Amino acid sequence: MNNETIYNIIGIGIGPFNLGLAALSDPIPELKTLFLDQRDGFDWHPGLMIDHVTLQTPFLCDCVSMADPTSPLSLLNYLKETGRLYKFFIRESFFIPRKEYNRYCQWVIQQLPQCRFSTQVVDITYEDGLYLVTTIHTKTKETTVFKTERLILGTGTQPNIPSFIPKDDARIMHTSHYLYRKEELLTEGKKIAIIGSGQSAAEVFYDLLQNRNETTELGWYSRPDRFFPMEYSKLTLELTSPDYVEYFYNRTETAKKAILSKQQSQFKGINYDLINDIYDFIYDLNIDNADPRLRIIPNSQLNRVEINDPYLMNLEFTQLEQEVPYEQEADYLILGTGYRYHEPSFLQNIQSRIKRDSSGLFDVNRNYSIDHNGGEIYVLHAEVHTHSYISTDLGMAAYRNSYIINDILGREHYKIEKKIAFQDFDVEQYAELPTVKI
Ligand SMILES: Cc1cc2nc3c(=O)[nH]c(=O)nc-3n(C[C@H](O)[C@H](O)[C@H](O)COP(=O)(O)OP(=O)(O)OC[C@H]3O[C@@H](n4cnc5c(N)ncnc54)[C@H](O)[C@@H]3O)c2cc1C
Structure with missing residues (x-):
């Protein structure tokens, strides 16, 4: 039609x-x-x-x-x-x-x-x-x-799944499918591994931590050397501004790639309060030095997933700073590996x-x-x-x-702000003036 x-x-x-x-x-x-x-x-x-x-x-x-x-x-x-x-x-x-x-x-x-x-x-x-x-x-x-x-x-x-992850194994899922599978994940005695250092991985880890039964074992593995917070300080938030788009747009292709690679903690990372909530929850579990039944390992790159159907999966990691390979077993693997x-x-x-x-x-x-x-x-x-x-x-x-x-x-129907930041990203205006000592 x-x-x-x-x-x-x-x-x-x-x-x-x-x-x-x-x-x-x-x-x-x-x-x-x-x-x-x-x-x-x-x-x-x-x-x-x-x-x-x-x-x-x-x-x-x-x-x-x-x-x-x-x-x-x-x-x-x-x-x-x-x-x-x-x-x-x-x-x-x-x-x-x-x-x-x-x-x-x-x-x-x-x-x-x-x-x-x-x-x-x-x-x-x-x-x-x-x-x-x-x-x-x-x-x-x-x-x-x-x-x-x-x-x-x-x-x-769309959900990003690294190419080495085995396809079509129902025990492996992206965080975007988490709630559809939550009930199954919480059945007795499961070992669950969560991969990722971003907000979604942290939200899933915290939700499982709060809702798991006594026999669930949780592991959280991230490639960066720490579970870092998204940056919310106000001068950094000025990078989310019309001025910054203008500045960034006018850099060269190579410069843009270099800038983006430095901006991990501004746009990736975990909400600061959530990191602290997770810590406090674990602190409570650990009263009387009880075993909180979990593993949290930063600096860990997942390299390979060995499927031993119907047995546990074998996850092969490297601790990047120590350059030490190590393995973990899991019934379920949850990938907080972002979107592309x-x-x-x-x-x-x-x-x-x-x-x-x-x-x-x-x-x-x-x-x-x-x-x-x-x-x-x-x-x-x-x-x-x-x-x-x-x-x-x-x-x-x-x-x-x-x-x-x-x-x-072809006209300004919606008013567009041009300069909202207190800081200057672009110094071209100063480059044209004689140097002033401050
Ligand atoms: C869990 C989560 C929380 C987030 N929270 C925040 C937040 O708090 N603040 C923030 O700034 N950002 C947040 N983001 C990032 C971002 O804002 C969201 O991902 C947002 O949904 C992106 O919107 P979008 O319009 O690009 O795409 P989407 O929301 O992904 O929508 C795209 C749509 O396109 C449709 N589509 C695709 N192909 C076709 C086709 N061929 N024909 C017809 N339709 C099609 C799809 O059905 C879909 O509905 C979050 C992201 C996630 C994953």
Whole structure:
């Protein structure tokens, strides 16, 4: 079936980033938009929706507030509409539960009929100045072709599983599937190994620690030399700013790679309070010097997993500083090995329209477009290598969406802050002046 409407924008994927774009473009009459997602409805990282976990970013990272604090689609308005604003006020925390953020996003979607689910994009071609987006309805299997002037790719990232991990062994899982398997993990007498030094690995470890039965044995292994916290000091948080995107974008490809490799603790790592909660919980278990029945080993690289079905798996590690190999047994292996961007296969027939850098990655323009004309195909969350780790941050999503919307409209519809940091990242302005001693 052909849909004859010509859209100005089709957004593919309705995660938080494209949802923000849908919300911010909604009040602009000249933009005819459509947003498509293959899932049956919005459900934010359901396999990790552990009780009591909160967002790592302040609630103002909702779909709209940082672009338009007066929008009726703000989190504060959601709380008002659902009778929770006073409770939120009394709770006095910027960091809302992830469950509440999920409900909020679902509430936003209810008000945006341009968001369609159960619709998978399978192919895109380009004809006569328009992109033809072929979709399959995941339930009816009906095929529809939509026409649009521009695409916004918001297909997110996928669980990263190292290539040496055996495939199709049900005892090995990524943290993104944790809650689907939790009950099984907590059956009597299981040995569970968790790999990873990030927030997801820590959340899973802590949840198992609190819920395990007396016979569960837990092991937590991480490659870095310590379980380090995500950095939240305020001058470092200034790296999550429009100024920093501008600064980072203008560095060379080589310089960008070097900068990103130094920024582990800013964007990776574990919430500081969670590290302390884990420690305090173990401290309690250890009262009277009782054995807390767990192993926590940093500096450990997992090299190989030996499957001895139906027996325990053998995990082969190296302690990197000691250069000592060692082995651990496990019934279950949980991989907190992060997420990676994979280019969607539906781009195959429009590859010639896409710019590439020397590594073959998207050569993303400053305005977040990746096409040769610089304003037809935009990316959300696929530009860490060009725009810095900020690309993954909910707090900067409204900035990026404002930038894209303004670019498409050719005017500043949403006011964009240029200089918010107290520090200067770029010293070019001083290089032109005579040296002043401070
Ligand atoms: C557990 C967890 C907690 C996080 N917490 C925070 C936080 O507190 N603060 C923060 O700043 N960041 C956080 N992040 C990082 C980031 O904000 C999230 O990963 C966020 O979900 C990214 O949004 P997205 O829109 O890029 O993609 P996603 O949420 O992954 O959504 C992508 C969507 O694209 C759809 N899709 C893919 N292919 C197709 C196709 N062919 N056709 C149609 N639809 C398609 C998928 O179905 C999916 O719904 C967290 C990440 C995780 C994993």
